[in-house]
Amino acid sequence: MGPTVLSEALEGLKPSKDPNLLVGFETADDASVYRLTDEIAMINTVDFITPPVDDPYWFGLISAANSISDIYSMGGKPLTALNVVMFPAKHLDMGMLKDILRGGHDKVVEAGACLVGGHTVDDEEPKYGLCVSGVIHPDRIITNAGGQPG
Template identity: 85%
Template sequence: MVNTVDFITPPVDDPYWFGQISAANSISDVYSMGGKPVTALNLVMFPSRHLDMGYLKEILRGGHDKVQEAGACLVGGHSVDDEEPKYGLCVNGVVHPDRIITNAGARPGDALILTKPIGSGVLFNAVRSGKFPYPELEREVLPSIAALNGPAMEAALRFELHACTDLTGFGILGHLLEMAQGADARIRVRYRELPFYPGALEMYRKGETTGSNRPNRAMVARCELDMRCALNGAEEELLYDPQTSGGLLLALPASQADELLAELHAGGVKAARLIGEVVSGAVGIEVV
């Protein structure tokens, strides 16, 4: 059995999108371990005296639909009154004990594949501040954020997958650092191969940021970070952008990477990219 729990505040005002995104975010932890979600429990915090209960109904409908899409059963939950809405899931899944995937098994010679774009954190904040139009976010970004990581992991498990993690609040460099530490190796990431959501770079250029960028930068600064490519400030900030329901970061033998990429693209995971590799050396990250 694998068990996980997660909940978030609303990244967008639309309650149905909020429910879908939060559920996909919660379920992703089971997928990242190679597991299959089986049951889920709702975790609800809601200001019932300040918001219409119809808002809550739509949050729960979004979560229910995403749990069903994952092939799991929503079997109950718990709610409390709170000052602001929060929603998530406790997810229970199964995985063969010999096939549990962690973020610590990458090996020198592995290729690294990322399955979703980066930049959701700054875009959510930019919508709130009026710098980015919500209709564009809904059209170009939210479907990817709310997408389950199940199809990507199902494809990856057909290969010699050594390590996996799902991108969340630490940003791409934070999660690469965890993978490098787990492998006791060095990770080389090719900046120009990283997929970014449309508009994310522009928002950093306009001065938008998130509350997580600075602590994420401080966390990565404690390791050996070798910036070998010339990036401006906005381009660099994208490396620390916190993700909600981010993609999977997959490590597998380089000889299998192209075939996995082809399967991911054929299976609808169109944003998947080969972004770097694991190399021998002192624990750290090279951005080239």
């Protein structure tokens, strides 16, 4: 879904007035940032994709890296991740799902984060990703709003 369609879908939703919400949907960032203390803010993101490659393990690695990169792109450190799995269990071998999950797990571990669970849905096409939480100092957040050409 492109940004124009998403903007139309979000039209009419009012941004939160919570002073601790430092980044919401207004900046079109891939993650939100919520201040917990003067020194710590929590970054949350969820991202999933369809397979860009045929190898299930590599699909898991790529998708997990894509999800975790949303934390890194804001300058944060990933801490925990939850699997987000859509998989046609009746039509594809469960060994494929195991390989996807192993790839995701390995990438989360490489990032120094903890895989702590997740959610699965039976779907016609495989999709995989992560819901990732991380931390950052509230004064060091990088957002799309600060981007400039060049």
